[in-house]
Amino acid sequence: NESQNWVLMVTAQTPTNIAVIKYWGKRDDSTLILPVNDSISVTLDPNHLCTTNTVAVSPIFQQDRMWLNANEISLSGGRFQSCLREIRSHACDVEDKKKGIKITKEDWSKLYLHIASYNNFPTAAGLASSAAGFACLVYALGKLMNVKEDESQLSAIARQGSGSACRSLYGGFVKWVMGKEENGSDSLAVQLADEKHWDDLVIVIAVVSSRQKETSSTSGMRETVETSLLLQHRAKEVVPKRILQMEQAIRNRDFPSFSRLTCADSNQFHAVCLDTSPPIFYMNDTSHRIISIVEKWNRSEEAPQVAYTFDAGPNAVLIARDRKAAALLIQRLLYYFPPSSDDLNSYIIGDNSIA
Numbered sequence: 393n394e395s396q397n398w399v400l401m402v403t404a405q406t407p408t409n410i411a412v413i414k415y416w417g418k419r420d421d422s423t424l425i426l427p428v429n430d431s432i433s434v435t436l437d438p439n440h441l442c443t444t445n446t447v448a449v450s451p452i453f454q455q456d457r458m459w460l461n462a463n464e465i466s467l468s469g470g471r472f473q474s475c476l477r478e479i480r481s482h483a484c485d486v487e488d489k490k491k492g493i494k495i496t497k498e499d500w501s502k503l504y505l506h507i508a509s510y511n512n513f514p515t516a517a518g519l520a521s522s523a524a525g526f527a528c529l530v531y532a533l534g535k536l537m538n539v540k541e542d543e544s545q546l547s548a549i550a551r552q553g554s555g556s557a558c559r560s561l562y563g564g565f566v567k568w569v570m571g572k573e574e575n576g577s578d579s580l581a582v583q584l585a586d587e588k589h590w591d592d593l594v595i596v597i598a599v600v601s602s603r604q605k606e607t608s609s610t611s612g613m614r615e616t617v618e619t620s621l622l623l624q625h626r627a628k629e630v631v632p633k634r635i636l637q638m639e640q641a642i643r644n645r646d647f648p649s650f651s652r653l654t655c656a657d658s659n660q661f662h663a664v665c666l667d668t669s670p671p672i673f674y675m676n677d678t679s680h681r682i683i684s685i686v687e688k689w690n691r692s693e694e695a696p697q698v699a700y701t702f703d704a705g706p707n708a709v710l711i712a713r714d715r716k717a718a719a720l721l722i723q724r725l726l727y728y729f730p731p732s733s734d735d736l737n738s739y740i741i742g743d744n745s746i747a
């Protein structure tokens with residue numbers, strides 16, 4: 393440490409995840425982000441919809457700073473602060489003999505970080521950018537600081553950045569166990585099956601609109617918890633049974649059950665939004681048309697070909713049972729939503745607000 397001119401950095405890449413049994417609602421007002429029910433998601437292929445974070449530490453840095461897609465953003469928010477505080481508290485000694493760098497456990501509380509984050513997909517499109525973002529931030533900092541905790545323990549830190557982020561620490565199928573503890577120590581992600589377990593599935597995302605949603609997930613959830621009776625029924629009666637059935641469907645690669653549960657859970661999540669006062673509408677007419685097309689198609693076949701699920705926005709996440717079904721799905725989407733001449737280069741259907 394003779395010279396103060398060194399910079400140590402780590403780069404990590406984390407994909408986003410799509411819930412097939414949804415998280416919607418927090419069980420307390422604290423900053424811990426503790427959900428009212430378990431959820432299950434599928435983590436996307438790391439080559440698509442992912443966040444890349446480079447985190448760096450150097451004695452020359454004067455304060456913690458972060459850039460998102462090359463624009464500096466504030467780190468003063470409580471969620472960033474929670475993640476940074478938690479990860480620093482688990483930091484260990486780091487030594488790079490080649491560079492002559494030695495950082496002790498105690499040094500980490502005095503050193504500042506620079507974080508550069510890049511999303512390879514539109515941040516505003518409601519495609520779970522915060523999930524990939526916080527998972528990647530926590531994972532990359534964990535590597536930089538030689539944190540010894542495993543992915544599951546790291547997921548409990550990422551959860552405090554954004555609930556759904558805890559599920560992006562693993563690939564494949566992941567369950568976020570809601571936990572019972574008041575301090576959130578048992579509210580973490582576990583991997584149900586790795587990415588190779590069911591690799592026939594093909595996920596097609598139909599971007600219906602890339603406009604920013606009107607009601608953020610955080611405030612939408614708060615309003616639902618305060619006003620929806622349906623949410624209480626969902627969290628206590630419906631989801632616990634569905635979680636068990638979904639785990640079984642994933643274990644057995646049982647697409648008919650997987651599809652039935654995924655579509656039903658998406659529809660109930662949007663019903664709970666509608667049961668909120670004032671009601672929250674995340675889907676639009678194009679989303680509804682996509683549901684009708686898929687439902688009709690699935691019913692006309694011997695077995696379901698495609699599952700649909702919609703998050704806090706109008707974009708459709710369509711999960712095809714195999715490549716053949718995915719090709720037919722894309723053909724159908726292009727038939728029902730023919731691209732106009734000016735958006736032939738775009739993959740956006742519906743109101744085509746941004747190409």
Ligand code: 2P0
Binds near residue numbers: 556703
């Ligand atoms: C999910 N969503 O399970 C559900 C389905 C959207 C619909 O998790 O307040 O951004 O940061 O914990 O994680 C979106 O909510 O909310 C979400 P916070 P988050 O994927």
